[in-house]
Amino acid sequence: METTFPQPLAMVDTTLFTILHERLCLILARRKEPPEQGELALPGGFVHVQEDVDTEDAARRVIRAKLGFDAPYLEQLYTFSGKDRDTRGWSISVAYYALIPASLLDHSQVAETLPVEDLPKLPFDHDQIVAKAIERLRSKATYSSLPAFLLPEIFTLNDLHGIYQQTQGTRLDKASFRHKIMEQDIIEPIPGQFRTGAHRPAQLYRLTHRALTPFERKI
Amino acid sequence: METTFPQPLAMVDTTLFTILHERLCLILARRKEPPEQGELALPGGFVHVQEDVDTEDAARRVIRAKLGFDAPYLEQLYTFSGKDRDTRGWSISVAYYALIPASLLDHSQVAETLPVEDLPKLPFDHDQIVAKAIERLRSKATYSSLPAFLLPEIFTLNDLHGIYQQTQGTRLDKASFRHKIMEQDIIEPIPGQFRTGAHRPAQLYRLTHRALTPFERKI
DNA sequence: AAATGTTATTTGCAAAATACAAATAAATAG
């Protein structure tokens, strides 16, 4: 069955968050082809209907091509569309965002990673996509285990505290944070494992659930 | 410039919420054409690249065609995609949800409105879209002024209390609710206006902001 | 006109959550 409607272009774009030097960063890609050849932009590409099961599958393919592995956390962000957002024609871009622990990145990847506070003007409507992604990240950081996916699988409560502060962009009381997190039951101590140093050893923790867990909340 | 990639079909689907007899309902449409001709489904249609500025514009067009007016609240929900979700081929559906005060509906529209608890099996992946829409509505009901858009422009605090309970699906303490809402500053009393009856008159209120307002919250 | 029924709104207090400040713990480095 055929439709009589001319169809728009379909693509995906990805916003890849990581934390470097205590700062929230994005992993960008230098565009190999026109338009905007040579410019830094969000990693993305066309949907391949022969190859991709759905757009999330396309996003995974793009991320694998960029990083060489799958992101520990991937979620659909928003869909951007319109006649003018891409010079090639009326287009739909399904945007995804992913959280990548910095420990998984190699040198060349770090070289294309920039703090979100310090990004160049990006091509297409990528600035808008980035703004939306940061907004979503900050928002979910206030009521879910999301920021934990920026850490390696094993971390201390202080690591977690720091990453929540960096993603939320605010200071959080240590004692209250510990209390809140522990009662939410999203992490568990790894028995007998500590990070040592010239100070009291810090208990190591891991996520209790592989997936994102929202906090309970009342109105 | 042309791309070498075969493009998927692009469409929009809309989930239209309203409250009827104190119950959360959806306004459905009977499909006029194949596939699934004659079945109740979410109102939707193809993106018209000649006509629509973007997919939100397409959703507005679909809603206007269905209801005859613009929805007071419209937001992008999620994008559904894949080879098999529509028999016509690999497709992308950008789903939107809207909140419609029941007072705006006419008889024929009410006739195609069903409680969410009592929906028939819907065609395509529309059950999945509905599930996601309800989840989003319930979620935003806990931290924003969203449910207020299901009410007419003027309402009492008890109306608001009821609509929050219906969208959240939980009981909320009246005194706490009033306190919380008033301190969030999302509604304002209309001076001198009351709804009367065989009881103490109820102060009438309106939203202070035309747009959705999230509540302040700490972790 | 007074009593009654009904919903609206406020009040008061107990319980729970959060903020803030400080004390204590446990390691390493010198």
Add this chain to the structure above:
DNA sequence: CTATTTATTTGTATTTTGCAAATAACATTT
């Protein structure tokens, strides 16, 4: 053995929330 450093706990003030009851203001009935 002491100083230093970060981790973790404790204690208390403050703010939010939950719950129950009291009070308010009208229409309707007696």
